[in-house]
Each structure stands twice: as structure tokens, then as C-alpha cells.
Amino acid sequence: MKFISLLYKGGFIAIALTGAMAPLPLPAAVPVYLNDEKNIEERIEDALSRMTLEEKIGIIHAQSKFSAPGVPRLGIPELWCTDGPMGVRPEVLWDEWEQAQWTNDSCTAFPSLTALAATWNPEMAYLYGKSIGEEARFRNKSVLLGPGINVYRTPLNGRNFEYMGEDPYLIARMAVPYVKGVQSNGVAACVKHFALNNNEINRHTSNPIVDDRTLYEIYLPSFKAAATEGEAWSFMGGYNLFRGEHASYNPILMNDILKGEWNWDGAVISDWGAVHDTESAVKGGLDMEFGSWTNGLTNGRSNAYDNYWLATPYLEGIRSGRYSEDELDDKVRRVLRLTFRTAMNRQRPWGSMVSDEHKQACREIGEEGIVLLRNENNILPVDASKVKKIAVVGENAIKMMTVGGGSSSLKAAYEITPLEGLRNRFGKDIEITYSRGYVGDTTTSYNGVVTGQNLADSRTPEELRAEAVKAAREADMVIFIGGLNKSDHQDAEDSDRYSMELPYGQDALISALREANPNMVVVNISGTGVAMPWANKVPGIIQAWYLGNETGNALASVISGDTNPSGKLPYTYYASLDQVGAHKMGEYPGHPSIDNLGNEVMDMPYNEGIFVGYRFTDKNKLRPTFPFGHGLSYTDFAYGDVFVPKVMKKDASAIEVTVPVTNTGDRKGKEIIQLYVRDIKSSVERPVKELKGFSKVELEPGQTEQVTFKLGRDAFSYFDADRHEWVMEPGDFEILVGASAGDIRSKATFRAE
Ligand code: GLC
Numbered sequence: 001m002k003f004i005s006l007l008y009k010g011g012f013i014a015i016a017l018t019g020a021m022a023p024l025p026l027p028a029a030v031p032v033y034l035n036d037e038k039n040i041e042e043r044i045e046d047a048l049s050r051m052t053l054e055e056k057i058g059i060i061h062a063q064s065k066f067s068a069p070g071v072p073r074l075g076i077p078e079l080w081c082t083d084g085p086m087g088v089r090p091e092v093l094w095d096e097w098e099q100a101q102w103t104n105d106s107c108t109a110f111p112s113l114t115a116l117a118a119t120w121n122p123e124m125a126y127l128y129g130k131s132i133g134e135e136a137r138f139r140n141k142s143v144l145l146g147p148g149i150n151v152y153r154t155p156l157n158g159r160n161f162e163y164m165g166e167d168p169y170l171i172a173r174m175a176v177p178y179v180k181g182v183q184s185n186g187v188a189a190c191v192k193h194f195a196l197n198n199n200e201i202n203r204h205t206s207n208p209i210v211d212d213r214t215l216y217e218i219y220l221p222s223f224k225a226a227a228t229e230g231e232a233w234s235f236m237g238g239y240n241l242f243r244g245e246h247a248s249y250n251p252i253l254m255n256d257i258l259k260g261e262w263n264w265d266g267a268v269i270s271d272w273g274a275v276h277d278t279e280s281a282v283k284g285g286l287d288m289e290f291g292s293w294t295n296g297l298t299n300g301r302s303n304a305y306d307n308y309w310l311a312t313p314y315l316e317g318i319r320s321g322r323y324s325e326d327e328l329d330d331k332v333r334r335v336l337r338l339t340f341r342t343a344m345n346r347q348r349p350w351g352s353m354v355s356d357e358h359k360q361a362c363r364e365i366g367e368e369g370i371v372l373l374r375n376e377n378n379i380l381p382v383d384a385s386k387v388k389k390i391a392v393v394g395e396n397a398i399k400m401m402t403v404g405g406g407s408s409s410l411k412a413a414y415e416i417t418p419l420e421g422l423r424n425r426f427g428k429d430i431e432i433t434y435s436r437g438y439v440g441d442t443t444t445s446y447n448g449v450v451t452g453q454n455l456a457d458s459r460t461p462e463e464l465r466a467e468a469v470k471a472a473r474e475a476d477m478v479i480f481i482g483g484l485n486k487s488d489h490q491d492a493e494d495s496d497r498y499s500m501e502l503p504y505g506q507d508a509l510i511s512a513l514r515e516a517n518p519n520m521v522v523v524n525i526s527g528t529g530v531a532m533p534w535a536n537k538v539p540g541i542i543q544a545w546y547l548g549n550e551t552g553n554a555l556a557s558v559i560s561g562d563t564n565p566s567g568k569l570p571y572t573y574y575a576s577l578d579q580v581g582a583h584k585m586g587e588y589p590g591h592p593s594i595d596n597l598g599n600e601v602m603d604m605p606y607n608e609g610i611f612v613g614y615r616f617t618d619k620n621k622l623r624p625t626f627p628f629g630h631g632l633s634y635t636d637f638a639y640g641d642v643f644v645p646k647v648m649k650k651d652a653s654a655i656e657v658t659v660p661v662t663n664t665g666d667r668k669g670k671e672i673i674q675l676y677v678r679d680i681k682s683s684v685e686r687p688v689k690e691l692k693g694f695s696k697v698e699l700e701p702g703q704t705e706q707v708t709f710k711l712g713r714d715a716f717s718y719f720d721a722d723r724h725e726w727v728m729e730p731g732d733f734e735i736l737v738g739a740s741a742g743d744i745r746s747k748a749t750f751r752a753e
Contacts, residue, residue, distance in 0.1 A: 040340045044333050050074055053325070056332045057315045061289040061308040064094045068288060070339065077343045079335070081190070081269070081290070084408035085146025085162055086110050086548065088135045090449060095302050097294075099411065099448040107135055108358040108549055109402035109412035113147055114527050115369035115545035117164035117174050117570035118631070120672040121696050124365050125174045129181020129189070131361045137185040137351030142342035143234055143269070144182050145190045145407075149175045149222045150197050150238075152528070152571045153612055154582040156497040158200035158489070161527020161546055162408055165570025166613030166628065168218055169691045172225035179230030186348030188233035188338055190269055191226040195219055195253055197238035198582075199604075201496040201589045204274075204295075207241040207601040212721035214609045220257065227264045233341050234267045237286065239274045239296070244596045245284060248274040254285025267334040272296040272407075278309045282323055286310070287331040297406060297494055354413040359550065366547035366554030368670075371567040372632040376539035379521060381561025381634060382477070384429040391475035392419055393437040393468045393513060394482040395504075396525045400444075400451040401546045405486035406493020409446040412549050418481045418523065421552020425560050433475065435468035437513075440504040441487035465509055472516040479559070480513055482506045483525035486546065491527045496589070500531040500577060510534050523555065529573045535625050543569065561634060566670035566696070568631035568740065572613045575625045581608030581616035610687065614741040618688035627742030629674050629691070635665025635701065639673070639745035642737045650730075650753040657709040659737045659746060663699035670698045673707050676741070677715055678734040680749065686718055689736050716752065728752065 051059075055071045063069040063078070070076040083089040087109040090099040108131070110116075116128055129147075136144045148159065152166040164171040179189040196208040196219055210219065226232045235258065237248025247253060248270040258264050272291025275281050281289065289310045294300025306312050310331075317323045342348070352358070372380065382390070397419040402412035416424070423432050442455040457464070472478045482502065484490040489497055501507065502524075514520050514537055521540030524530060535541060542565075547554050557563040577583040590604030611619050614628040640660035648655045661673055675693035679686050692715040695707050716733055717726040730752050738744035 040337060043340055044336045047071070047074060047076060047336055048329060048332055051332065053315065053318065056325070056328055057311060059335050060287060060328075060331045061305065061310045062291065063305055065092055065096065066290070068335070070343070076336070076339060079143065079339055079343055080141045081143040081145055082136060082139065082141040083145045084410075085113050085148050086408055087132065087402070087410040087412070088139050088141065088144070089407070089409070090411035090447070092447070097298055097447055101448065105139065106354065106411050106413040108132075108354050108362055109410045109415065110362050110548050111366045111369055112161045112527050112546040113164050114161050114570060115547060116178070116365055117170060118371055118545065118567040119365060119368040120170065120568055120694055121368055122173055122177045124368055126177035126181040127361050128365055129178035130184055131181070131358045133182035133185035133187045134349070134351040134355075135353050135358065136182070136187045137348060138353040139351075141187065143188045143190050143338070145192065145236060147175055147178050147189065148192050149226065150193060151219055151222070151612065153198040153606075154580055154588055155500055155529040155574060155577075156588070157198060157528065158492050158494065158496045159406070160571075161405070161486070161491045164222075166572060167570070167691050168221035170570055170694070171222035173694070175222050175226045176230040179226050179232045183231075183233060185351055186342055186345040188342050189226075189230070190234040190236050191223060191230075191232045192236035193238035193247070193271055194223050194235050194258070195238060195247060196242055197240050197247065199496055199589060200494050202602045203494060204239045205241070205599070205601045206590060207593065207595060207603050209603055209605040210242070211609060212724070213719045214606055216719040216721075217610050218612055224262055227258060227262050227266070232266060233338055234269055236269050236271055237274060239271050241595060241601055245280060246274060246276060249281045249284030249286035251284045259285060265334070265337060267338040273300065275309045278313045278317060281309050282314060282317070282327050287334045362548050363550035363554050363557075366550050367557050367563040369545055369547070369567045370554060370558045370565055371543040371569055371630070372558070372565040373543050373573070373626050373630065374535065374539065374541040375632050379477075379519060379540040380559060382426075382430070382559055384426065387430055387476045389431045389433070389475045390422070390426075391433050391435065391468075391471040391478045391517070392422060393435045393472065393478060393480045393509075395436055395438060395440045395455075396483050396485060396523075397434065397481035398436070398453075399441070399455065399485055400453055401486055401525070401551070402548060403449050403451050404443060404446045405491060408493070409449065411449045415549055416552035418525075418552045418555050421554070421556035422479070422559065424553065425556035425562075433471050435471045436464055437468040437480070437482075437509050438464055438504045438506060441485045441490065443487055461505060465512060468509065469512050469516045472513045475517060476519065478513050478517045478520040479523060480510055480520065481523040481525065482510075483530065484527070497528070500529065500574065502530050507533055510538065514538055521559070529571060531576060532573075532625050564634045564667060564669045565631065566633060566672065568629050568672050569626060572617055572624045572628045572741075573626035573630070575623075579617055579622045579624055581611045582606070584608070584616075585611070615687040615690070618741070624742075627740045629672070629740035630742060631672070631740070633665075633669045633671065635663055635667050635669035637669070637671045637699070637739065638662045638664045639737060639739070642735055642746040642748045644735050644748045644750045646750055648750055648752040654710050654712045655750065657693075657711060657735055657737075659707050660704050661697065661699070661707055662704040663701050666701050668698065668700050670696055671739070672696045674738055674740065675709050676736040676738070676744070677711070678736060679716065679718070679729065680732040680734055682718070682729055682731070684718060689741070691741075
């Protein structure tokens with residue numbers, strides 16, 4: 001050893017003397033970065049100063065379907081994105097939409113985001129975000145392309161199931177913890193689709209025409225909360241246009257509002273195939289371009305990456321002096337910041353995939369999101385001492401739903417169907433027969449992911465119905481499990497519904513089953529509201545969502561009473577489109593027009609303005625099938641008198657409201673107390689009421705809790721477009737507290753100085 005050591009030292013001495021390879025002078029102190037934000041800013045400037053023009057251009061656009069190249073020479077890794085909001089998409093081939101047939105990328109398919117919103121439980125939202133972020137981390141993805149938080153403007157929107165309902169306040173309260181949960185893994189949330197992507201029909205050419213007050217009061221608040229409270233590290237722009245420019249690089253949305261008014265430091269990522277020219281993308285606040293030359297779902301030119309609008313055309317534009325490097329450097333800083341927060345964050349945890357914790361989270365969120373809409377004569381929960389035979393009818397009892405629906409389609413590790421869940425739960429206590437009742441969608445694959453089911457059925461509708469009616473007649477109880485199924489025009493990306501009616505003759509079948517056996521429960525599985533002409537005839541109605549892996553177990557837990565349902569509707573359950581502002585006053589799907597660049601677009605005036613959802617039905621005194629915020633329990637809750645101080649002083653920044661709530665039933669249960677506000681007299685037209693607070697409490701039988709709300713002035717303000725600011729006018733306000741928008745239990749007024 002000694003000899004080697006001498007040789008080693010000798011070698012250095014020889015080199016030093018000859019100068020053949022003078023040892024490099026080490027920097028005085030090699031900084032050891034710990035990923036805190038301050039150091040990240042130093043690292044950004046250091047990296048930027050070392051990058052060539054070509055490397056700067058390279059880092060801001062895709063190199064494959066879902067990745068961007070980083071800067072290999074500087075050790076800056078690739079940045080990998082993945083769908084979607086409800087689970088981590090299976091690996092796809094480098095430049096394909098089809099899955100890559102990996103054997104280790106089956107995931108936890110979590111419940112749809114509408115189901116999460118229906119829990120009205122921000123703790124569930126954090127659990128959801130943390131869990132899905134762990135799976136994205138485990139798959140070594142740095143950006144999760146979710147949550148989707150576009151407002152439910154019409155029940156026809158094909159992607160309502162991916163979003164969180166109609167009310168900006170509820171969406172915001174649920175989106176923020178989801179974002180924080182995802183990012184606790186060192187994985188970026190990518191909040192989408194900013195903004196006004198409220199329909200799938202004509203999604204690349206829709207041109208919503210929206211006034212500023214409507215924009216700021218309805219369509220921006222949830223995005224603002226995700227950006228400023230959730231501190232989301234990335235946003236995804238929408239396909240649609242707005243005031244003459246595509247959303248993904250819209251200077252008003254991206255520069256003036258997101259990066260200006262909200263002072264947001266994240267990176268804007270285009271939707272896939274949402275970029276259409278270089279100059280607009282350069283000037284309009286876009287930071288990363290993905291999916292160009294594709295329709296964002298199924299097709300596209302292969303390996304077109306150098307032709308991306310922010311690739312060679314941009315590089316040539318800078319070289320020719322058409323563009324300065326100022327915008328480019330801002331884009332690069334934001335992409336580097338995204339990278340240092342994620343792929344180069346050495347404190348990141350390692351994540352996990354399909355863990356027991358994730359299975360439990362999936363089931364809990366599903367159980368809490370299921371909404372009991374009607375329960376006449378307490379037909380639910382099923383009493384196994386009385387009910388000995390149940391006839392289960394409907395295709396959705398057996399159809400796997402984690403595959404399909406568009407970019408959120410998943411390769412789930414497993415999926416418990418409703419029929420399996422019911423049979424697992426009731427075992428030998430109750431005989432459960434099954435009849436399909438109708439044939440809806442027999443598709444069993446998407447993007448190369450197959451369910452393994454064979455749903456082919458050669459029987460006629462008459463034969464199917466006769467079998468089901470006979471089964472119903474011979475049972476103690478009927479549970480019909482139908483709804484939509486994430487096939488085209490039935491809750492799917494890039495295709496809106498044609499109407500609110502249930503497809504495949506389900507309404508007639510439900511009526512026939514009801515005639516055969518009045519002891520009937522309908523379980524509607526869908527991500528959007530559907531017409532229920534039989535709603536007053538069927539004693540039990542459950543709104544179940546796409547609940548992912550644990551669908552059957554979560555549903556059976558509620559039907560059996562193991563779980564006391566506590567979910568509430570995140571949107572108004574309209575009886576018909578006549579009750580929808582977007583259809584009665586607004587335009588949907590809009591009318592053909594030519595925009596300022598000469599493009600053919602579909603102008604879509606949002607004439608209903610701020611009157612979306614219950615704001616519209618309140619204004620027009622319409623009675624929906626079920627109101628926003630509606631949901632029953634197996635116990636009952638009584639509300640005492642709400643208390644609010646008589647006066648809110650001029651210098652007071654907030655006001656405190658309390659209301660006692662008691663569990664008057666005989667079993668533990670959770671109640672979502674909703675607080676709405678009304679400006680009794682205002683200088684502008686305002687909604688009858690607006691949701692500005694909610695609290696979910698669990699109460700033992702007989703227990704009373706004093707529920708308290710603290711409301712800031714923003715809760716009472718409207719957006720004054722002329723002054724471009726929020727205004728709370730002095731005067732009388734009313735506080736309305738209730739179990740839903742249609743079930744106000746207590747009111748009180750106060751005067752604001
Ligand atoms: C799709 C969707 C978007 C998705 C992206 C990548 O077209 O609009 O939500 O994340 O492209 O699949």
C-alpha cells in the first residue's frame with residue numbers, strides 16, 4: 001500500500017512540476033444546496049448563465065409525448081409529466097398515445113374529482129393529493145397533470161367527472177389541499193385547464209365571451225386559490241380561446257392575471273396540441289410546449305419535436321433578431337425552478353404504488369363522496385334480517401370504469417365492481433341475483449389498456465328487460481345500478497353529452513322495475529347530473545361516482561350501513577336544461593365566427609354571467625331535482641339559531657358566525673353545514689345567496705357542536721369590473737346556514753358599516 005501511495009503522490013508531484021496537468025483550482029467553497037427556495041433562485045441564475053441558446057430553447061419544449069430534455073451537459077435531468085387527476089397514467093411509448101405494455105405501472109385508480117368534491121372534506125383532498133403524488137413520485141414523474149378544476153357550467157360537459165362542481169368557493173377549498181398533498185412529494189401539481197374550458201364540444205375552437213365580473217367571481221377564484229394558497233408549481237392552459245387568443249398563451253390570463261396580479265412564479269405548460277404559432281406563444285406567457293401536431297388524445301405527426309412552435313422557429317426568430325432573449329430567459333427560469341423543485345430536489349420522498357394506505361384512501365374517499373339523494377321509508381341501509389333476496393339490475397353493476405373517458409383513463413391494479421362489492425359484503429346473508437337489463441357500451445379497452453371483460457351480449461332489449469323485470473318481481477328488493485360509463489358522449493373527454501337523459505332506455509327500464517317491485521333503489525354512476533323523471537317514484541336514490549379500484553366495496557359499505565353516507569352534491573341536479581343558465585341565457589355550444597386572426601371559432605357568450613348553478617335556479621325560483629349541497633344521512637341533524645353580531649364595524653376585517661348543530665338520530669354521522677351570504681341591498685345585481693363557508697363535523701347521537709365560521713370582507717364583496725377591485729358595500733347582509741342550498745335552517749342579519 002505504501003508503495004502505491006508514494007507512486008500516487010509522486011505522480012501528482014511529477015505533473016505539478018511539468019505542468020502537464022496542473023490540478024484544477026477547486027472553488028473556495030463548493031456550495032451544498034439544500035433545496036430551500038433561496039438557494040433555488042441562486043441555482044437558477046447559475047444554470048441560466050451557463051446555458052447556450054440552443055439549450056435554452058431545448059428545455060422549454062417536449063422531446064417525447066410526455067417529457068422535456070433538461071440540459072444533459074449541465075446535469076439538469078429530463079422533466080417527465082404524467083396524467084392524470086385520478087391516477088397515474090400507464091407508461092406510454094416515446095412518441096405514442098398507446099401504452100407501452102409495462103408490467104409494473106398498474107396504479108391506484110382514485111375516485112373521480114367530482115366524488116372528492118362531494119366529500120366537502122379538505123382533509124380528504126389532502127389525503128388524495130398526497131396519495132396520488134406518492135404514486136407519481138414512485139413512477140419518477142415530476143409533474144402530475146391535475147387537478148382539473150374547471151367550473152361545471154353545463155351538465156353536458158364531457159369532463160365534469162374530472163372536475164369539482166359548480167361553486168368557486170367549494171372548488172377552491174378542495175383544490176388547495178389536493179395541490180399541497182401532491183407537492184409534498186416533490187411532484188408538481190399542474191392545475192388545469194386555465195381558463196374557461198367548460199365544455200368539450202369544439203374544445204379547440206370554443207371562444208367563451210365572458211365579462212370581467214363573471215370571470216373574477218366565478219371562473220378565476222379556484223385557480224387563484226390554487227396558485228396563491230396552494231402555491232401550485234405549474235398550470236396547464238386550456239385549448240379554448242379568450243378575447244382573441246388561445247388560453248395556453250393568453251396574455252390576459254397568463255401575463256396580466258396569473259403572473260401579474262397573482263405574482264405566480266410557476267411554469268405554464270400548454271395543453272397537448274394547444275399551441276398554434278410562435279409569436280403568440282413567445283409573448284403570451286407560455287413556458288413549456290407539449291403535444292403539438294397532435295389532437296391531444298389519439299393522433300398526431302410523429303417526432304415533430306424540432307418543428308414545435310417554441311423549437312426551431314423560435315430559435316431562428318431569436319437569431320434573426322425578431323425576438324429578444326428576455327422572454328426566453330423568463331421561460332427558462334420558470335422551467336428551471338420547476339425542475340429544481342421536483343426532479344433535482346434531493347429531499348424528495350420515494351413514493352409508493354398501490355400501497356395498502358392508497359387502497360384505504362381510495363375506499364375512504366369513495367365512501368365519503370357517495371351521496372344519498374333520497375331514502376323514503378328508510379329503505380336504506382339494507383336490513384339483512386328482513387331482506388333475503390336482492391335483484392341487482394344494470395350494466396354499471398359489472399362494467400369496469402377505470403378504463404376509458406380520455407386522458408384520465410388508467411391501468412388500475414384492480415377494480416371491485418358494484419356487483420362484486422355487494423356480494424362480498426352480504427355473502428350468504430342475502431341472495432343477490434344479477435340481470436343486465438340493457439346493453440350500453442361493450443368497449444373494454446382504451447389506449448391499449450384492456451379490462452379483460454367480455455361485455456358482448458346478443459340478447460334483444462326485450463329479452464333483457466323481461467329477464468330483469470322477472471328477477472325484480474321475485475326479489476325482496478331491487479337495486480338498479482346504471483348511469484353513464486365514460487364512453488363517447490357519456491362522460492368522456494372531447495365529447496359532450498347530447499342531452500341530460502340517461503342513455504340505453506334506462507328510464508323506461510327503471511319504471512318497469514319499479515312497477516314490478518316498489519322496494520327499489522337506483523344507484524346512478526356518473527360524473528355529471530342526469531335527468532331523473534322517476535325520482536319521486538323510487539324510494540331510494542344514490543349518486544355514486546366513478547370511484548376507482550374500491551368502487552364496489554365503497555358502495556356496499558354505504559348500502560349496508562357500515563358507512564353512514566355524508567356526501568353532498570357539488571353541483572345542482574337540474575331536472576332539465578331549461579333550469580341551466582348556460583342553456584337558458586347563455587349560448588351553448590355557441591355560433592360560428594371568425595376571430596381577429598381570421599380563424600374560424602365558435603363564439604360562446606356566457607350571457608348567464610355570474611348566474612351559474614344554484615345562483616341561476618335561486619334567481620329564477622326554479623326547483624331542481626336535487627339542490628346544490630344536498631345529501632342525506634342515516635341519522636338526522638337539527639340546527640339551532642345562527643348567531644352573528646348585529647354590526648360589523650368599519651375597521652373590522654372579519655365577522656364571526658356560530659350555529660349549534662345536534663345529531664338527533666340514533667347513530668354517529670357527519671354533517672356538512674353550509675354558510676351562504678346575501679347582500680340584502682346592493683348597487684349591482686347579486687345572487688340571492690352565495691356559498692362562503694362550510695364545515696364538516698362528526699357527531700355522536702345526541703351530541704351538539706357549536707360550529708363557528710370566520711368571514712372576511714371578501715366573503716361579502718362583489719367584483720367591480722370598472723374599478724377592477726373587490727367591493728363590500730356598507731349595509732345589511734344576511735347569513736343563511738343550512739344543510740343544502742335548498743334547505744336553509746337558520747338565518748340572521750347584520751349591518752356592515
Ligand atoms: C389532453 C387533456 C389534458 C391532458 C393532456 C395530456 O388533451 O386536455 O387534460 O393532461 O392532453 O394527455
